[in-house]
Amino acid sequence: MEINELLIWARGPAFHWALAIFVFGMLLRLFEILSLGRKPDLSAARDSGVSGGLRTLFTRSLPRPAIFSREPLRILNGYIMHIGLFVVIFLYRPHIELFGGAWSGLPTGVVDAITAVTILSMFVALLMRFYSPVLRHISTSGDYLAWLITLLPLLTGYLAYNHLLLEYTQMLTYHILSVELLLVLAPFTKLTHLFSFVLSRWYQGYLAGRRGVES
Amino acid sequence: MSKPSVEKGIQFIKAQIDAPVASFFSSCVHCGLCAEACLFYTETEDPKYTPINKVEPMRRIWEQEYTVLGKLKSALGLSKPIDEATFKEWETLVYDGCTLCGRCSVACPLGNDISGMIRKSREGFAAAGYAPPDLIGATQRAMEIGSPMGVKLPAVKAQIRHLEEDTGLKVTIDQQGAEYMVLLSSMEIMNFPEYLEAIARIMRQAGKTWTIASTAFEATNSGIQIGVSDLAKVIVSRIVDAAESLGVKTVISPECGHAYTAVRWEGPNLIGRPYKFEVKHILEILDEFTKAGLIKTEGMEEARLTYHDPCQIARKGGIVEQPRRLLNKVASNFVEMRDAGAMNWCCSGGGGVSANERAEGLKLKAFKRKKTQLDELQVDTLVTACANCRLTLEEGLEENGMDIPVVGLTEMVADHLVEEERGS
Numbered sequence: 310m311e312i313n314e315l316l317i318w319a320r321g322p323a324f325h326w327a328l329a330i331f332v333f334g335m336l337l338r339l340f341e342i343l344s345l346g347r348k349p350d351l352s353a354a355r356d357s358g359v360s361g362g363l364r365t366l367f368t369r370s371l372p373r374p375a376i377f378s379r380e381p382l383r384i385l386n387g388y389i390m391h392i393g394l395f396v397v398i399f400l401y402r403p404h405i406e407l408f409g410g411a412w413s414g415l416p417t418g419v420v421d422a423i424t425a426v427t428i429l430s431m432f433v434a435l436l437m438r439f440y441s442p443v444l445r446h447i448s449t450s451g452d453y454l455a456w457l458i459t460l461l462p463l464l465t466g467y468l469a470y471n472h473l474l475l476e477y478t479q480m481l482t483y484h485i486l487s488v489e490l491l492l493v494l495a496p497f498t499k500l501t502h503l504f505s506f507v508l509s510r511w512y513q514g515y516l517a518g519r520r521g522v523e524s
Numbered sequence: 525m526s527k528p529s530v531e532k533g534i535q536f537i538k539a540q541i542d543a544p545v546a547s548f549f550s551s552c553v554h555c556g557l558c559a560e561a562c563l564f565y566t567e568t569e570d571p572k573y574t575p576i577n578k579v580e581p582m583r584r585i586w587e588q589e590y591t592v593l594g595k596l597k598s599a600l601g602l603s604k605p606i607d608e609a610t611f612k613e614w615e616t617l618v619y620d621g622c623t624l625c626g627r628c629s630v631a632c633p634l635g636n637d638i639s640g641m642i643r644k645s646r647e648g649f650a651a652a653g654y655a656p657p658d659l660i661g662a663t664q665r666a667m668e669i670g671s672p673m674g675v676k677l678p679a680v681k682a683q684i685r686h687l688e689e690d691t692g693l694k695v696t697i698d699q700q701g702a703e704y705m706v707l708l709s710s711m712e713i714m715n716f717p718e719y720l721e722a723i724a725r726i727m728r729q730a731g732k733t734w735t736i737a738s739t740a741f742e743a744t745n746s747g748i749q750i751g752v753s754d755l756a757k758v759i760v761s762r763i764v765d766a767a768e769s770l771g772v773k774t775v776i777s778p779e780c781g782h783a784y785t786a787v788r789w790e791g792p793n794l795i796g797r798p799y800k801f802e803v804k805h806i807l808e809i810l811d812e813f814t815k816a817g818l819i820k821t822e823g824m825e826e827a828r829l830t831y832h833d834p835c836q837i838a839r840k841g842g843i844v845e846q847p848r849r850l851l852n853k854v855a856s857n858f859v860e861m862r863d864a865g866a867m868n869w870c871c872s873g874g875g876g877v878s879a880n881e882r883a884e885g886l887k888l889k890a891f892k893r894k895k896t897q898l899d900e901l902q903v904d905t906l907v908t909a910c911a912n913c914r915l916t917l918e919e920g921l922e923e924n925g926m927d928i929p930v931v932g933l934t935e936m937v938a939d940h941l942v943e944e945e946r947g948s
Contacts, residue, residue: 341591342546351792353802355842369635375867376631379560387555387633443556446571452554497593502551502634509551510635512544520789521842523866524630 312479319485327489334496335504342508354519361518362511368524369510383441386433393427396420397463417470424467431460455498461487533652534606537585540644546590548636549583552576558638561631563869563893564621564886575628575638578617581610582645615654618645620883623890624782624875625835630867646751656880659750666759670739672746672879673710680708680741683717693724698770699735704809705772705801706734707743707763707787709780711911719779719911722938726810729941730818734776737766743778745786749876756786757794763787767801774802776809779932781836781874781910788841805837806934807909811846814853821940824856827904831858831933832894832917833868834910847909847933854940855907861897869893871908873916891920898928909933 310318350358372384398404402414414420435456438444465487467473469480495503517524526532558575559565565573587594588603597603626639649655662672669676684695696702704727712719727734740762747756767775777784788803804812813819831851837843844865851858863869872890877883894917898906906921906928908914917930 337592338550342543342550345541345543345546345590347542347544348793351796351798352789353792353798365635369633373631373867375863376557376560379566380557383555383557441556442569443559443565443571443574444554447554447556447574447577449554499553502553505547505550506634508543508547512547513629513632513635513637516544516637516640520840522839523844524635 312482316478316482316485319482319489323489324485327492331492331495335501338496338501339504339508342505347512350516350519352519355521356518358515358519361524362515365510365514365517365524366507383437386430386437390427390430390434393423393430394459396423397427397466421467421470424463424470428460428463428467431456431463451498454494455500458487458491458494458498459500462491528651528653530606530608530611530652533611533648533654534585536651537582537645537648538589540647541582541586541590544637545582545641545644546586548634548638548641549586551634552636553634555633557631557633558628561627563625563627563872563890567890567892568886572617573621575622575642576636578614578622579638579641579645581606581614582641582648611649611652611654615649618642618649619656619659619876620880620886622875623835623870623872623877625870626840627835627867627870630839643751647753650751655750656876656882658880658882659746659876662746662879663750663752663755666742666744666746667755670762671710671742672744673714675710675713675742677738677741680713680736683713683720684736687717687721687724691721691724693721693728695720695724696735698738699733701771702733702735703773704732704734705767705770705775706736707776707778707783708736708741709744709778709783709911710742711780711915712778715915716911716932718935719932722932722935723806725938725941726813726819726934729820730813732818735770735772737763737770740766743780743783743787745783746876746879748782748786748790749879753794756790760787760791760794764791764795764799767799772801774804774809777803777805779806779909779911779914779934781834781841781912784841785836805841805843807837807843807846807850810850810934810937814850820942821853821937822942823854823940825854825905825936826856828857828859828902829855829905829907830861830898830901830903831864832861832871832906832908832913833865834908834913835868835870835874837909838868839866850933850937851907854936859901859903861901863897869897871913871916872920873912878912878916887916888920888923891916891923894920895924895926898926903928906930907933907936
């Protein structure tokens with residue numbers, strides 16, 4: 310297959326299939342969770358579970374000083390990676406055009422720099438996984454797979470934009486294909502947390518809210 | 525009950541998995557921050573104590589039973605099985621290496637209630653026959669004798685008699701229609717009789733009627749600690765039956781952390797219906813009484829003192845402000861430890877660990893966290909509101925050659941009551 314044909318395929322049918330698998334997969338994962346249900350809590354509530362749940366959706370995005378002081382680098386790196394991914398995906402103008410979005414985005418040069426920082430943060434995360442005894446103990450092959458499929462779109466996007474390593478069309482094709490790989494596999498890795506974090510924070514916050522405890 | 529078996533253990537864990545548990549496992553990104561919240565990890569630096577690792581058997585069961593991908597993996601022979609070896613290896617992690625303090629559940633960025641899942645996992649470990657012998661013994665005593673430490677009613681009556689002789693206070697048993705029913709923990713009966721006297725004096729000044737139930741004086745619930753809901757239900761039912769037949773308005777949970785969790789939060793879910801009475805912790809009652817002007821205190825403790833927040837009362841029970849308001853009424857030199865309040869560190873003996881002789885060495889290692897907190901403060905007195913914390917702290921302090929008396933907050937408040945006679 311010629312690279313142009315591959316590009317057309319990647320942009321067309323492959324993208325639609327990947328997106329469909331992503332949506333279906335994520336819905337399946339959420340269904341797997343929600344279909345288990347939970348028993349109503351019969352203890353007398355001290356405070357509102359709903360407001361606790363809603364509050365916790367936001368509070369768990371903030372660092373907790375007692376934990377931050379023990380692992381500042383890991384937590385800061387986590388922020389850089391997440392914010393970086395958000396900027397790169399949603400504030401890069403060609404992406405916005407693709408989404409048909411109406412927001413303005415950031416200058417491409419800025420996004421380019423942020424991409425480099427995000428890639429760097431991914432490697433810092435990987436090194437931590439290798440060298441921290443706790444992370445090494447709890448890491449699975451799924452963690453490395455999730456890391457790889459997240460890195461590839463970042464890396465190929467960065468290389469394509471900067472015309473590095475391969476000819477632009479070729480690198481762009483690989484970039485799109487790597488995004489598709491990410492879309493297809495994400496629901497079946499820990500990247501489910503992209504959506505399931507809303508549920509886990511909600512459930513924990515609901516419990517905490519009823520008890521009137523901090524969460 | 526049928527004999528314990530691995531199959532039963534798996535079934536019991538499976539039965540504990542609900543939507544929240546599934547959301548927690550789906551969300552975990554293996555960031556490892558829960559380890560930094562856990563005193564068993566921070567004090568041993570052994571990564572096996574990472575909280576999320578303690579629920580690995582439960583995670584495998586969830587994946588294999590409740591996810592499409594897991595079923596596919598099982599069909600292809602790619603899943604790690606759960607067998608005798610798994611239960612054996614994890615038993616000490618879920619019982620000896622966890623006090624159910626809940627710090628990891630607060631630390632998790634995804635909101636995963638890891639300690640809640642460890643509590644649920646214990647149901648399976650107990651059903652599989654992999655639980656610490658001492659907890660099994662305590663639970664048996666609770667079922668057969670009525671108290672995990674084997675305390676019987678005559679012991680309570682003897683304590684009441686001493687109290688009545690020494691102080692002239694009156695304590696009733698099974699008084700119909702009393703406003704409050706007071707629960708005790710075995711440890712208070714055995715080791716800290718000061719508690720009952722403090723209650724009697726406080727209630728007299730507040731002018732409240734109260735009683736002790738002959739069939740349900742014991743508040744602790746080893747069924748909860750070992751993780752056998754059937755037995756936990758029997759134990760909590762004694763309290764519910766007694767309180768409802770005596771017609772009390774409020775049951776007062778003693779200075780015992782897990783008893784509060786058992787009777788306040790888990791109890792209604794164990795018996796399958798809401799109570800017809802309220803449950804309050806003694807600190808909530810004291811706070812209410814002082815606010816309403818029912819009890820008045822005088823004089824101040826001048827010693828430099830700090831307050832140890834029992835996990836089940838503060839982080840998991842929401843009683844954080846009350847002890848501080850009370851302490852500020854009776855102590856002039858009250859200082860806070862680092863991480864005080866909802867993020868306080870466990871005493872190292874909660875969740876059944878102090879009752880588990882096998883875990884003694886690990887517990888003393890974990891106590892170093894409390895030692896560090898106390899070393900930073902250099903206090904003369906340590907105040908707390910849980911008999912189990914108190915005993916664990918006393919032992920830890922003694923082991924480390926630290927001469928700091930540990931006092932229960934209720935008795936400290938009682939010591940400062942303005943002694944004016946009121947009709948009782």
